[in-house]
Amino acid sequence: MQVAHPPPNHRWLQQGAEWVLELSGDWRGPAGLTLSAPGTRVPSPLSALAVVDQGLTDWDAGLAAALRECLAPLARAGVVMHLDRLPEDVRAVLRLALPAAGSPPPAAAEAPPGAREVLGRRVLHSGHQALVTATFFGEVLLALGRLLGLQRERSGLRLGELLRQVDQAGPLSIPIVSLTCFLVGLMLAYMGGAQLDRMGAQRYIADIVTVGMVRELAGLMTGMILAGRIGSAFAAQLATMKAGEEIDALRALGVDPIDHLVLPRVLAVVLMAPLLWACASLVGVLAGLLPTTLVYAVPAVEYLNQALNALTWTHLWIGLVKCMLYGALLALAGCREGLHAGRNAQAVGEATTAGVVKGLVWVIAAACATTVVFQSLGL
Amino acid sequence: MLPGTPIVQAQGLTVAHGGQTVLRDLNFNVARGEIFVIVGASGSGKTSLLRDLIGLQPPAQGRVLIEGQDLYDGDDVRLRLLRQRMGVMFQAGALWSAMTVGQNLMLPMRLFTDLSRPAQAQRARLKLALVGLDGAFDLWPAQLSGGMRKRAALARALALDPVLLFLDEPGSGLDPLNAARLDGLILQLRNHLGTTVVIVTHAVNSVFAVGDRVLYLDEVEKTMTALDSPQALLVNGPPRVREFLHGGQAPALPRNEAVLP
Numbered sequence: 001m002q003v004a005h006p007p008p009n010h011r012w013l014q015q016g017a018e019w020v021l022e023l024s025g026d027w028r029g030p031a032g033l034t035l036s037a038p039g040t041r042v043p044s045p046l047s048a049l050a051v052v053d054q055g056l057t058d059w060d061a062g063l064a065a066a067l068r069e070c071l072a073p074l075a076r077a078g079v080v081m082h083l084d085r086l087p088e089d090v091r092a093v094l095r096l097a098l099p100a101a102g103s104p105p106p107a108a109a110e111a112p113p114g115a116r117e118v119l120g121r122r123v124l125h126s127g128h129q130a131l132v133t134a135t136f137f138g139e140v141l142l143a144l145g146r147l148l149g150l151q152r153e154r155s156g157l158r159l160g161e162l163l164r165q166v167d168q169a170g171p172l173s174i175p176i177v178s179l180t181c182f183l184v185g186l187m188l189a190y191m192g193g194a195q196l197d198r199m200g201a202q203r204y205i206a207d208i209v210t211v212g213m214v215r216e217l218a219g220l221m222t223g224m225i226l227a228g229r230i231g232s233a234f235a236a237q238l239a240t241m242k243a244g245e246e247i248d249a250l251r252a253l254g255v256d257p258i259d260h261l262v263l264p265r266v267l268a269v270v271l272m273a274p275l276l277w278a279c280a281s282l283v284g285v286l287a288g289l290l291p292t293t294l295v296y297a298v299p300a301v302e303y304l305n306q307a308l309n310a311l312t313w314t315h316l317w318i319g320l321v322k323c324m325l326y327g328a329l330l331a332l333a334g335c336r337e338g339l340h341a342g343r344n345a346q347a348v349g350e351a352t353t354a355g356v357v358k359g360l361v362w363v364i365a366a367a368c369a370t371t372v373v374f375q376s377l378g379l
Numbered sequence: 380m381l382p383g384t385p386i387v388q389a390q391g392l393t394v395a396h397g398g399q400t401v402l403r404d405l406n407f408n409v410a411r412g413e414i415f416v417i418v419g420a421s422g423s424g425k426t427s428l429l430r431d432l433i434g435l436q437p438p439a440q441g442r443v444l445i446e447g448q449d450l451y452d453g454d455d456v457r458l459r460l461l462r463q464r465m466g467v468m469f470q471a472g473a474l475w476s477a478m479t480v481g482q483n484l485m486l487p488m489r490l491f492t493d494l495s496r497p498a499q500a501q502r503a504r505l506k507l508a509l510v511g512l513d514g515a516f517d518l519w520p521a522q523l524s525g526g527m528r529k530r531a532a533l534a535r536a537l538a539l540d541p542v543l544l545f546l547d548e549p550g551s552g553l554d555p556l557n558a559a560r561l562d563g564l565i566l567q568l569r570n571h572l573g574t575t576v577v578i579v580t581h582a583v584n585s586v587f588a589v590g591d592r593v594l595y596l597d598e599v600e601k602t603m604t605a606l607d608s609p610q611a612l613l614v615n616g617p618p619r620v621r622e623f624l625h626g627g628q629a630p631a632l633p634r635n636e637a638v639l640p
């Protein structure tokens with residue numbers, strides 16, 4: 001049988017010089033309960049108030065919450081509260097939750113910004129980020145100047161740190177770069193061959209694969225793989241150091257984190273880029289041999305001979321320069337995000353993601369720009 | 380620097396964090412050889428002020444002078460030399476995780492002294508022994524407990540024999556025994572080496588154990604509201620300061636009395 005519960009009820013009464021808030025009924029339920037304000041009948045300023053249990057049948061935390069909402073402004077105004085005629089559990093909660101007399105009211109929540117304000121803030125934020133990036137590039141150039149002895153100050157770059165980063169960036173990246181470029185070389189030969197086959201010009205597959213890999217794709221693929229593998233690692237390492245105050249500890253000592261942390265990482269990738277590019281180019285060109293001989297019936301010797309004929313010094317140095325540029329950009333992107341990350345665990349993840357994304361965008365943009373420039377120069 | 384000039388001078392400082400003013404109108408001096416404690420409730424801006432004092436974050440307004448020289452105005456070489464005379468221990472230790480404890484201590488020596496490598500190692504071992512970490516030279520920071528990490532960080536802060544030591548919450552995360560030992564060590568450093576120590580803390584026990592003078596930062600007023608010896612503040616300080624120094628047990632603030640049973 002269902003028991004009928006009297007509804008929650010309250011009323012304000014005046015008893016002599018004091019006002020009384022009487023509560024009765026069942027103060028439970030999932031919906032939030034509210035108490036009416038004292039209203040205009042209550043004299044202002046109110047000096048004392050008693051809250052009285054006048055037949056409460058049942059209650060939960062909602063009663064204390066509703067009372068706090070109603071009484072907090074009065075408590076702040078210095079009204080003396082008599083709570084001793086409330087149930088003990090409600091009284092204990094209110095004793096802790098009511099503010100002290102004279103304490104400031106909580107700040108009102110800011111209204112959510114409008115669309116124009118959001119847009120404006122984002123534009124300002126983007127401008128600020130661009131400025132941070134430009135400053136960072138400038139700092140790295142200054143550090144490079146110190147390293148090359150172009151400035152009075154001594155560089156703080158540590159050879160041990162550089163070698164450690166070279167080990168991370170170079171040899172350990174060879175397998176993944178090789179695998180990727182093997183697949184790209186295979187694809188390039190297969191698809192290029194399909195087009196050339198229609199004209200009976202299969203022997204030129206080697207030209208497409210060699211020029212494509214050496215001049216463009218080996219460097220680009222190496223850059224993209226390293227952006228994921230090395231750029232993310234740099235961003236995560238530096239962001240973790242930032243969160244753990246390790247970078248502050250360097251700065252407090254007067255050590256430039258660019259010299260100490262950024263320059264070894266960027267130089268390591270730039271120094272290792274030629275090795276990875278050479279490896280990627282070789283694997284890519286050799287991978288093209290498989291479909292060329294097996295699918296398009298071009299003899300292996302002819303493919304290799306044609307590949308050597310297609311390879312010029314111009315293609316080689318353009319490929320090399322591009323790859324080193326991509327390496328520098330992806331390392332800078334990772335370091336920039338790590339060094340300017342926030343000071344908490346979430347910021348480490350955000351910096352890692354931003355480091356990879358920025359690295360990829362910069363590499364692809366640089367690939368596009370350099371291709372246009374070199375073609376325009378007739379190289 | 381003139382004799383008797385305070386080693387640290389904060390002149391009209393306004394401290395900001397994330398574009399918001401955290402503290403304003405700060406004016407105080409730290410005397411040479413003093414243990415100066417900066418206290419305040421959580422969120423009162425203690426660590427932000429410390430970042431201003433150690434040269435990590437320029438104040439929104441005002442000046443910080445260390446040994447009479449403006450910490451944020453001057454050529455880089457002079458500022459770097461100035462910073463080498465200061466040691467800083469960060470709240471979480473901030474040991475460089477890619478180096479062993481010994482390498483952490485030797486890096487400042489390698490960068491700023493002409494000491495040979497064996498001499499650096501010898502001095503690093505001395506500093507570690509000073510903080511009770513004789514055997515930690517070859518350990519990695521990840522292998523240390525929280526208390527050991529703090530002590531190793533203190534040893535690193537002492538690596539260049541600084542005249543001025545800044546400690547951010549040195550006792551936080553330590554058991555009472557280790558916290559008391561650290562307090563004893565700070566006193567010894569001052570008494571025997573004459574090091575000036577500026578401590579940021581909210582540990583009341585440490586305030587009384589080591590503090591010569593206490594600066595109280597009020598999170599409501601957003602400024603300093605008291606500067607005196609801890610004993611004087613305990614008796615004559617503003618109500619909120621007395622409440623703080625009593626460990627929150629003395630109700631010095633006006634409250635609605637009837638709310639309390």
